[in-house]
Each structure stands twice: as C-alpha cells, then as structure tokens.
Amino acid sequence: SFGLGNTEQQRVRQLIQNSASRFCLDVAHGSQQQVIDQVTWFKTEFPNAYLIVGCFGSDSSLITFINKSKKMPNAIRAGLGNGSACDTRGMTGVGYPQFSLIQNLSGICKKYGLHLIADGGMIREGDTAKALGAGAHAVMSGRFFAGTDECPGGIIQQGDKKYKTYRGSASIESYQDQGKVADWRAAEGEAFLVTHKGPVKNVLQNIEGGLRSAFTYVGANTLNEFHEKCHFTQITNAGIIESGVHGKE
DSSP, rough: OBBBHHHHHHHHHHHTTTOOEEEEEEEEOOSSHHHHHHHHHHHOTTTSSSEEEEEESSSSHHHHHHOOOSSSSSEEOSSOOOOBBBBBHHHHHHOOOOOHHHHHHHHHHHHHTTEEEEEEOHHHTTTHHHHHHHTTTTEESSSTTTBBBBSSSSSEEEEEEEEEEETTTTTTTHHHHHHHSOOOOOOOOOEEHHHHHBBHHHHHHHHHHHHHHHHHHOSSSSHHHHHHHHOOOOOHHHHHHSOOOOOOO
C-alpha cells in the first residue's frame, strides 16, 4: 500500500527492488488529479506491476478518472462511507450505497478491463456472494476479521468475555498511530471493542462455505458464470424479516 507524493515513489522503488509485485494506491477519493499523476508515474516506471487504485464512490468519478488518465491500473476499489467503523457519510454527507455502487461500476470495469474490488459494506457472509454477484471480482472487509487472533492488539478481558479493539482507518486512534499530527483533524471513523473471535481460519471457512452454496444455488462453476447467472430483486421489510432467523421465542 502506498500514497501520494515523491516520498511514496521512493518507497515503491524500494519495494520493487525487494520483489514486491502487487500494489494498492490507497486514497479515499480516487478521482483527483494527484492520483491520476501517481498512476501515470507508476505504470510508466513499472508497467508489469499489478496496481489497484481507489476508492471510487460513484460511476461519474470513475469515468472522470478513466477519461483523464494516461495510464490505466489493473483494478479499482469501490466504496465510500460504508465501513462498519466509518463515519464519512455522517461527517461529510458524501457516500453511496455499496450494493448499488458495485452494480453501477461493474459495466464500466468490464468495458475497460478493470478488476472491481468491493471495499467494505459486508455484514453477513452472504453479502460477499451479493457483492460478487453484482459484478465484483473480490471483496475487502475489516469487520469480518476484526477480533481474530491474527489482528493487531491484545485481548481485553471484561468479566467472562474477551474483546479486541477495532478501529476505522480514519479514526483519531489510527491517525495517532500513523503520526498524522495536526492542530485539528476531523475524524471520519471510530474505534470500539468487538468480541474476540479466535483463529481467522474459522471466519474464512464460514465465508467460503457460504460462497460454495451460493455458487451451487445459482448453478455457477466460475466467477464469470456467477456474474452472469445472479439476479436480484428488491424486497420489502417483511422480506428482510423472512430472510433471517425469525422463529426464536
């Protein structure tokens, strides 16, 4: 992962020298000129390295990026204000519902040969299937893996329950650890405790199991087939209640 500016370019060169081959230009708003310039530099100097750029929060922002870019990345990240620890929409009023965003961007990405990564917005395991079915090639999540043994931070014991800290990348706590010092910085994320989940393999097995069944239900053997065979319908609040476990007393 790298950012903007000449210092970050030097860091990328060092990583390339140490055999790194896949990079993510990690910027909240991908459709700005500084990002376009950094992509041009990267793909000119390292044309064979795999580059992810993002995030993008609307189809118009992605089209603006494509129209202004001299060089194209390999993949883009989509998502703005949809993370479980993110408060961007509350602080700025800017954002887009994640499922609709993936649907809107999938056709553009297909036209220009870009891989589409759904960045955040996953609440249950089935949401990964919905994101992929809507046109994504991969999914990113923080919430799924927060609280696992492999995550940073120690276990916090409260009574007979165990927790770990989960924080948004734009939270005050994250800014402090990154050394981002300013007289005032408006945080667009929060930090809070989540239940300790144990090994991450347990989380991954649940996600994989859900995806296996989803592919079976729609009759798909490959991701491309899954893209083609998934169909969606809008449901009412009654349908939402019906979709979950609702027989408990």
